[in-house]
Amino acid sequence: MSLQGSTVMVRAANGGTVQLPLARLSEADQTFVKEQGTGATAKPAAGKAGEKEAGKDEVRQRLIGTWDGYMADSDGSRHGDIRLVITEDKITASNPQGNREMGAGTYKISGKKIDATGTEGQFAGKKYEGIFDLDSNTLKWCSANDNPNSSRPTKLQTNPQAGQFLMVLEKK
Structure with a gap:
């Protein structure tokens, strides 16, 4: 996922990219996207170990x-x-x-x-x-x-x- 102006770029499961207007997301999702910044990527996680690793990656990206x-x-x-x-x-x-x-x-x-x-x-x-x-x-x-x-x-x-x-x- 990345933010480009007022458009959110989301990577779909098939590897393609979907563009969404930021304004169409919920307030909580808009806040999340803005905190990630431009060009940040969010990686999917699998299982508890994957969730913990994804949490570390999210914090690292925010830093x-x-x-x-x-x-x-x-x-x-x-x-x-x-x-x-x-x-x-x-x-x-x-x-x-x-x-x-x-x-x-x-x-x-x-x-x-x-x-x-x-x-x-x-x-x-x-x-x-x-x-x-x-x-x-x-x-x-x-x-x-x-x-x-x-x-x-x-x-x-x-x-x-x-x-x-x-x-x-x-x-x-």
């Missing part, structure tokens, strides 16, 4: 894109700007003010958990265990620093004593 936001202090106030560019298998972090790339890495999703491993730049070789909440075009991602004394957060908030930081991001 793909450019996200601008900030690092939050423990009181929720803005600490510093950050941009994440997320692809199917990579995250690149940069400072959007100076347009300076900070590093890149891979990521894995499991339910509401997200784990990143740095592969380039200042994050190379570091592992970050985190949790996230993805609501429409807002991503809140809280992660533990790469430190043996840090553990995966249980709340979406910065906790300097526990070595945990929150990013609040909007999809561009």
Whole structure:
């Protein structure tokens, strides 16, 4: 499935493509299609394992894109700007003010958990265990620093004593 302007392109079971006006879909279906964005594909799943895998794929597709936001202090106030560019298998972090790339890495999703491993730049070789909440075009991602004394957060908030930081991001 993909959205092109106000037309939804749906792949039929026979492999063909059907075009539907977005306005003809239910409100819930319109919201779903819009959240998927343009060019996103939805893959059919089979059985419980397939449903779980399809859920991961759906979340991963929703994460793909450019996200601008900030690092939050423990009181929720803005600490510093950050941009994440997320692809199917990579995250690149940069400072959007100076347009300076900070590093890149891979990521894995499991339910509401997200784990990143740095592969380039200042994050190379570091592992970050985190949790996230993805609501429409807002991503809140809280992660533990790469430190043996840090553990995966249980709340979406910065906790300097526990070595945990929150990013609040909007999809561009």
